[in-house]
Amino acid sequence: MLACKPLYAADATANYAEAGRLQLAQKNYDEAIDLLRMHLRQSPKDYNTWNLLATAYYYSGQPRRALRYFKHAEHLTTASAYNYYHQGLCYEALAPAALDAAEPADLLKAKQYFALASQRFTDEYAARATYEVGVLEYLAHNKAAARHWLTRYLSQYPKGSYAPQVNQLLQSLQENRWLTNVEGTKKPNMESALFKYNNLSLGPLPHYWFTQGGFQYSEVAAQEPKARAQISASDNRFIAMLANAGVGIGPIREDDITLFAGYSYKQTWDSNSDRINRWVESPTDLDTFPFQADLLLRRHQIYADFRRDFRKTFFVGVFGRLEFARVGSAYFPSADSPMFRKTLDQGQIQLLIPWIGAAYWDHFRTLFYLYMNKQLVFNSPEFSNKSYDFGLSSKTPTMSLGISHAIDLPRYDLAIDIELFRYEFIYNDPWLDYNRQGIFIGVEQDFLQRWTVAGIGGYYSDRYVFPRVKSYNCSTLDNTSTDQFIASSTPRGCNRNDTGTLYQLGLYWNRTQFQRVSMLIQYISNENADQKEFNQTTKNIQVMYTLAFPSVKRVSRFVDRFADAAFTKGGKTW
Secondary structure: OHHHOOOOOOOOOOHHHHHHHHHHHOOOHHHHHHHHHHHHHHOOOOHHHHHHHHHHHHHOOOHHHHHHHHHHHOOOOOOHHHHHHHHHHHHHHHOOOOOOOOOOHHHHHHHHHHHHHHHHOOOHHHHHHHHHHHHHHHHOOOHHHHHHHHHHHHHHOOOOOOHHHHHHHHHHHHOOOOOOOOOOOOOOOHHHHHHHHOOOOOOOOOEEEEEEEEEEEEEEEEEEEOOOOEEEEEEEEEEEEEEEEEEEEEEEEEOOEEEEEEEEEEEEEEEEHHHHHHHHHOOOOHHHOOOOHHHEEEEEEEEEEEEEEEOOOEEEEEEEEEEEEEEOOOOOOOOOOHHHOOOEEEEEEEEEEEEEEEEEOOOEEEEEEEOEEEEEEOOOHHHOEEOOEOOOOOOOOEOOEEEEEEEEEHHHOEEEEEEEEEEEEEEOOHHHOEEEEEEEEEEEEEEEOOEEEEEEEEEEEEEEOOOEEEOOOOOOEEOOOOOOOOOOOOOEEEOOEEEEEEEEEEEEEOOOOOEEEEEEEEEEEEEOOOOHHHOEEEEEEEEEEEEEEOOHHHHHHHHOOOOOOOOOOOOOOO
16 A cells, blocks of 8 residues: 555654554554654654645545645655645545546546656656556557656656556557456555445444535515405514434445435424514523424434436436425423423325436436325324325326436536426325426526535416306405405306426535535515405525435435425425
8 A cells, every 4th residue: 555655764853643543554544544643743844744634535435635735745745756646646536537539627626636756757656657657648548748748657666566457458559449447556445445444434334424504595575355355465474493403324325226225304483573583582581492392393304215227327216205204392391381392293204216217418317206195284184185196095096207418518517407387296184286287497506615606497387177266356455455256146167277486596615525615595585466455475494404424415416305305385384
């Protein structure tokens, strides 16, 4: 291993540094990191030890953090070839696996640092760097560049440890053929190293976990129906404290099969403007504390994600989850009133999403799925609903479905998602049945180092199956209108057709690969041109801190809750 060779002799006072080197050589990376950091607190200008600390982070599966320490020592260390070579390894580890003509910036940086080590030095690490950049050019089918670096290796290191491999590669170039399964210098498996050596890991097997905390501020502007076909405006404000946590196993891979499974807990503790105003008037009175247990909603979810690929091009899979919702708690501090200390089962969600997809042209993925959702609402059974019917409760089978298209442009650090869907919602009360069709477009870009911006725009149209029965005009009058309402001797049916829009903007500061601070601003509008009592706009502002392993980005699909972007009317009914 590269770190086995000491970079300089330690003096008698460098006990931590010497012990750290020993732990690094024995592949005890967490222990090496602790010891080397203790030494650097006493000797912060020991830049060769900064190199060793960075190496320990690299081999523990944290190349981005290792790069930060290599950069710190780059111009001050006496072991420059070692530094440049390992910087190249870090950039190579950060580069996407799939390469094309437009090479990722990280891979170009890797080649740059390998070239610096090769051109400026002639030691062991310069030799490894020369071979590594030659292999990278060979894998990219850059024939002239590959020949240049491989020939350079043979001329400078004719008896080097990689000479046999170099001769093979040069022979293939001469014969105008490309070898397969070509590897550069032996490098650690970043994924395995992360699970095995990182302090945040729960064990050596593939897994993930996350925890979140934050708050949300909401404004809901709606219309309230009044007598004589009129309406009046209503405005409500809500504040919620949020807490989420989850743990899971995966990816577990066996040949072409990949499996994830896990558990997550989501807690929303609501309050509103009336409660807050009462508490401001009597801040010492526990009974007026704005966050009472009666508005504490807790969701428990278990889920599994199974997929299989065929020749890395076609994919099939299924995602399923079972969620239980409860309101209230006997354990949180609250007023003495028994009504605030009750714990009630609110509902249950059963979700199954079978899908089939294809990946093509390196950057594109298209997915077709069925959305089979069943929601049980215990305290209001009429709101229980499902998004499918196999013909058992009606003459015509009904199914909800969608198609998703993803575009990944690593050259611009840009990802685009487009989703078209048509969902059916069948309620216990048939007067609530409706179908929804719409489109969502999501864009995400890493516009600066550690900073990500993301946006979602969506439009939907809802058509209710049964008309509403009214005694007056189908059109609703606002309370300032001078038009006369018209009463009818017989009730009339008024078709209900809503449209809606969603806009969301998110800003994420990725402090490390394990930590993220995010802010989301969301605007949702539901409109009905004739029946204005259904008009409603919701504005949400959310701030959240996330700690996750093995990285925030990798667990975000479980934090964000699969398929919840395509929201149902008004969100969940509990």
